Amino acid sequence: MGVNxxxxxxxxxxxxxxxxxxxxxxxxxxxxxxxxxxxxxxxxLHRVRSAELAHSILNEIWGKRYDQNSNPNGGVPACGAAARPDLGLPAGDACTDEADFGPGALARNAYRDVDDYHGLNQNSLILNSSLKYADEYSNYQLLVKVSYPFANKHSKLVAIDVTTPSGEVITYNALRSNY
Incomplete structure (x- = not known):
């Protein structure tokens, strides 16, 4: 037999x-x-939260008037507007000087115009809240800057710098016109 x-x-x-x-x-x-x-x-995720933060602040700013010397209900004349005697329109009051941008002595809930937001940061209170931005957006840095981008004062540049927890600085810019 075979071998197995x-x-x-x-x-x-x-x-x-x-x-x-x-x-x-x-x-x-x-x-x-x-x-x-x-x-x-x-x-x-950090970029999305950064955009969310900047967008919420821009929405709030857009609801405010252009300048404290502008008519709160809009209309003519806007601050800095030249007189138009041919249309029977007087000159507008002078617009706020850039050196005076910022809230001054106003409380956070009393901001009334675009340039009051100059200097808003992560340690500022959230509108109608006792919380600060740093409480809701921990490890995020925030800085709002408002300036006149041109020699005339017919627009204001709102720049919102948001620094994410990873150190990336994202700048959101918006231009608000005087109308």
């Missing part, structure tokens, strides 16, 4: 070495391609 040979079961040394090399390559690919995606996802 049973095949040996297991791995050879060469198969083990090749398997470890393949596993090593796979781990290197995972650590270099897949794991950094988590960091990028966090950056995206």
């Amino acid at each position: 040979h049973t095949a040996a079961k297991g791995f050879t040394l060469i198969e083990l070495v090749v398997g470890m090399i393949v596993l090593g390559i796979a781990l290197v690919m995972l650590t270099s391609l897949l794991f950094p995606q988590a960091d990028r996802a966090a950056e995206t």
